[in-house]
Amino acid sequence: MNTYTIASIAGDGIGKEVVPAAWRVLKTLERVQGDFELHVTEFPWSCDYYIEHGRMMPEDGLEQLEAFDAVFLGAVGHPDLVPDHISLWGLLINIRRGFDQQINVRPSRQFEGLSSPLANPNQFNLMVVRENSEGEYSEVGGRMYSGEDEIAIQNNVFSKKAVKAVMEYAFQLGKDRSGHVTSATKSNGIVFSMPFWDEVFNEVKENYPGIDTRSEHIDALAAAFVTKPETMDVVVGSNLFGDILTDIGAALMGSIGIAPAANININGKYPSMFEPVHGSAPDIEGQGLANPIGQLWTAQMMLEHLGESTAAQTLMNAIEYVIKQGTVTKDLGGDASTENVVKAVEEYLTSENTK
Ligand SMILES: NC(=O)C1=CN([C@@H]2O[C@H](COP(=O)(O)OP(=O)(O)OC[C@H]3O[C@@H](n4cnc5c(N)ncnc54)[C@H](O)[C@@H]3O)[C@@H](O)[C@H]2O)C=CC1
Numbered sequence: 623m624n625t626y627t628i629a630s631i632a633g634d635g636i637g638k639e640v641v642p643a644a645w646r647v648l649k650t651l652e653r654v655q656g657d658f659e660l661h662v663t664e665f666p667w668s669c670d671y672y673i674e675h676g677r678m679m680p681e682d683g684l685e686q687l688e689a690f691d692a693v694f695l696g697a698v699g700h701p702d703l704v705p706d707h708i709s710l711w712g713l714l715i716n717i718r719r720g721f722d723q724q725i726n727v728r729p730s731r732q733f734e735g736l737s738s739p740l741a742n743p744n745q746f747n748l749m750v751v752r753e754n755s756e757g758e759y760s761e762v763g764g765r766m767y768s769g770e771d772e773i774a775i776q777n778n779v780f781s782k783k784a785v786k787a788v789m790e791y792a793f794q795l796g797k798d799r800s801g802h803v804t805s806a807t808k809s810n811g812i813v814f815s816m817p818f819w820d821e822v823f824n825e826v827k828e829n830y831p832g833i834d835t836r837s838e839h840i841d842a843l844a845a846a847f848v849t850k851p852e853t854m855d856v857v858v859g860s861n862l863f864g865d866i867l868t869d870i871g872a873a874l875m876g877s878i879g880i881a882p883a884a885n886i887n888i889n890g891k892y893p894s895m896f897e898p899v900h901g902s903a904p905d906i907e908g909q910g911l912a913n914p915i916g917q918l919w920t921a922q923m924m925l926e927h928l929g930e931s932t933a934a935q936t937l938m939n940a941i942e943y944v945i946k947q948g949t950v951t952k953d954l955g956g957d958a959s960t961e962n963v964v965k966a967v968e969e970y971l972t973s974e975n976t977k
């Protein structure tokens with residue numbers, strides 16, 4: 623029996639709905655599969671925790687998480703309680719940085735049975751590899767003066783090490799997939815960091831002669847995501863560009879409610895963290911409307927990462943089946959509740975379909 627320890631942080635808003643939903647499914651999967659076990663420890667770190675303790679997580683929070691095999695997170699943010707930059711930096715980004723989770727991998731593909739907002743989605747299937755440790759999300763800068771004279775400065779940070787790491791990861795992935803890597807750049811407008819980004823891309827690509835490459839400015843690339851996503855395979859981008867492209871990728875699938883993500887620690891020193899692309903969706907929290915598929919697909923990525931490929935495949939089959947059969951939440955045009963979707967997935971897992 624393979625056993626894994628998982629730190630579970632539901633976080634805020636619908637995180638508190640989709641994470642428990644995913645655990646029910648994972649426990650069912652564990653039972654029907656019978657050859658792996660997930661030992662879960664829950665952490666209540668969130669904006670509610672902040673209100674009580676004045677911090678999003680305890681001072682030794684990272685130490686508490688360090689020994690786990692993976693972190694499974696829902697979403698962070700409750701702007702009515704805590705400003706977003708404080709809550710996200712105090713928990714989500716703190717873990718990403720503290721655990722050297724330099725790479726954020728986010729797939730997007732067409733699903734049978736889901737209507738994409740695109741008239742011709744053409745079976746698109748792409749993977750965004752987002753730099754996850756620096757770039758536009760930097761802590762370098764400040765504010766000075768006040769009133770009409772106030773100035774805000776935020777410096778972008780691009781290190782050779784991190785840029786190279788994300789590109790190496792993208793090229794490796796390109797080798798395993800169809801062999802095509804697109805780089806998101808903006809070297810016509812951003813004159814230091816983006817020409818540097820392009821140079822590193824060209825340098826890394828020398829080591830991958832079998833891979834086709836393309837470099838596209840982010841504005842044109844964002845448009846191409848919408849007009850011809852089927853021409854994309856692996857797409858590598860900076861922290862902000864990757865963030866934006868993956869919300870587009872999610873929308874193309876039909877809803878941000880189904881998009882998964884993995885924050886990967888590539889040096890093997892710390893756990894990786896798995897969380898869906900979406901946030902805490904305060905507009906629908908507490909109503910049973912949250913789509914749990916993003917969290918479930920995220921769980922699938924976690925299982926794959928842990929080496930449980932069979933369980934991962936079974937879970938993906940269940941997700942595809944439930945979508946095709948039409949048990950979907952309101953964001954996808956259906957009328958199923960979170961609970962209905964969980965039940966449908968569990969029914970699939972326990973039925974003959976898995977045999
Ligand atoms: N990784 C994280 O934890 C992230 C946290 N946030 C935080 O989440 C909060 C809300 O941010 P927003 O910009 O509104 O983004 P959001 O992703 O939470 O919501 C955007 C829209 O998508 C819908 N939506 C999102 N997930 C859904 C799901 N599973 N099922 C059905 N509908 C879903 C929401 O109802 C909303 O209309 C903020 O505090 C923000 O900072 C935002 C993005 C990522």
Ligand SMILES: CC(=O)C(=O)O
Pocket residue numbers: 710865899
């Ligand atoms: C914070 C955010 O939007 C993201 O990580 O995708």
Ligand SMILES: [K+]
Pocket residue numbers: 695696697698897898899900901
């Ligand atoms: K999230």
Ligand SMILES: [Mn+2]
Pocket residue numbers: 865866869899
């Ligand atoms: Mn985002």
